[in-house]
Amino acid sequence: MTAAPAILPARSLADRLTATFWRHPRVLLAILLTPPLLWLGVVYLGSLAALLLQSFYSIDEFSGVVKQEFTLKTYAELLRPSNFDILVRTVIMAASVTLACAVLAFPIAYYAARYAKGHWKAAFYLGVMLPLWSSYLVKVYAWKLILAKEGIIGWAAERTHTSWIIDGLLSIPGLEGSSLSTSPLGTFAVFVYIWLPYMILPMQAALERVPNSMLEASADLGATRAQTFRTVILPLALPGVIAGSIFTFSLTLGDYIIPQIIGNSANFIGMAVYQLQGTAGNIPLAAAFAVVPILIMLVYLWLARRMGAFDAL
């Protein structure tokens, strides 16, 4: 009886390739990484480069043809009062939506992180995840039904004799509209609704990392509930809030469907991009508008880092 060799002979090409992968792990790594990196590099980074390039072109005002030479003229156009208004309006909307999301998300995230157990925990998780993933357009459409003058809110207000509250809100300068669905108030409500789950999930993750012992220590040292919340829970939850706010802020900055369907058709950055590249055919200005959210988000991330939002991660 002969002893079997410790190393099996290579039986096929596959075996020989396996040996190569074993001796040179970089070869396998390169084979694995090449297709996805080619795709993302060419399709995505290539497109972003095209976007930047287009934003430095300009459009000939008489012929409407894109002039393919480097200029900062298109960026200067962003500072025209009518265009600058769009930027300011979008940033104000994104900031207020983010704030409202943080306030609404906190009780849900806190309850799910600290008190929900077993089945309730799963229910809370699914309860946040399903609206996050379910169809964006269906959700927007649902709010068109809700906010319509003849819709459920109007009906409920009439039944409870509180229509004057809605009328009062709709007569505030800046929020005017014939109904909630044509007022900036409606746009705001829908933004908050659609992006709320994006705030809840990171907040909950951050709150789950707050150790119970710290809360007990705080109570032992005589802190009231409010003091514990302010000095222990809130600072420790801040990274989650910032992470969530990055989503809500950036998504609101870029959205162009919601203000198109609900609101007084005041322009937002996303809508400007959409209209300029479509009917107006002004791709350079559309590209310049699209670069603005990228810049704003870079500043936002930089500020968040300066404030130490990432230190605790």
Added chain:
Amino acid sequence: MLSERSPLSLRAAAIGGLLFLHLPILLIFLYAFTTEERSFQFPPPGLTTQWFTTAWYDRPDIWPPLWLSLKVATIATSIALILGTLVAAAMTRTAFFGRDQISLLILLPIALPGVITGMALRSAFGIMDIPFSVWTIVLGHATFCIVIVYNNAVARLRRLSGGIMEASADLGANAFQTFRHVLLPNMGSALLAGGMLAFALSFDEVIVTIFTAGSGAEAKTLPIWMLDELIRPRQRPVTNVVAIVVFAATFFPILAAYYLTRGGSETAGMGK
């Protein structure tokens, strides 16, 4: 001692928040049965099931967008499954130069607002004179679906013990046999979950699609059809019937993905 029971106000606010997230969607179902087709009157003056038959028989404009959306979502999901798995396999193996940059690159298409991805692709098509087609839509969709598959695959691979790969090699299997008989069965449910989430995301996508579809009628996906109906409504309850279909097409894959990956730290759907 901290109380284990939650304050009533907190529980009320939490449950109220969840209801706020769910009740609006129920209205979509209610309005599919209303007899009023010109306004969104509440409560509906009467209830009928006629809109389901109308949508099925009398609205041929619904079917081409539905097929197109299914086709785009299927192709985009397939591409994303391959590319996402490859990159996940590379990222869990070793530390290498540029690893962090690559994970940022994968994340970027969903981290930046859709309008930027859309406008970027639109600019590239413009510069390179690429005509709009089904393939330009697929290009965009596959790009942001990669990260969904990647997230699911990478979480599963991290949990998988490296020991089973070594055991397989010790028993004489080559890399391909190990992939086929060890890795794939272990990753199956995570890939299925990732694939379903990617499908749901692609089937429902509208923000990027508008920029990559062009204005032709043959490039109208179901969400674009719905958007047209929202802006220029006719037979509003029919839109609700289609909305229910779209809702179901995204709802069930998500639920399935949740149950497939439940019980780990890797539950699907944490990041969209």
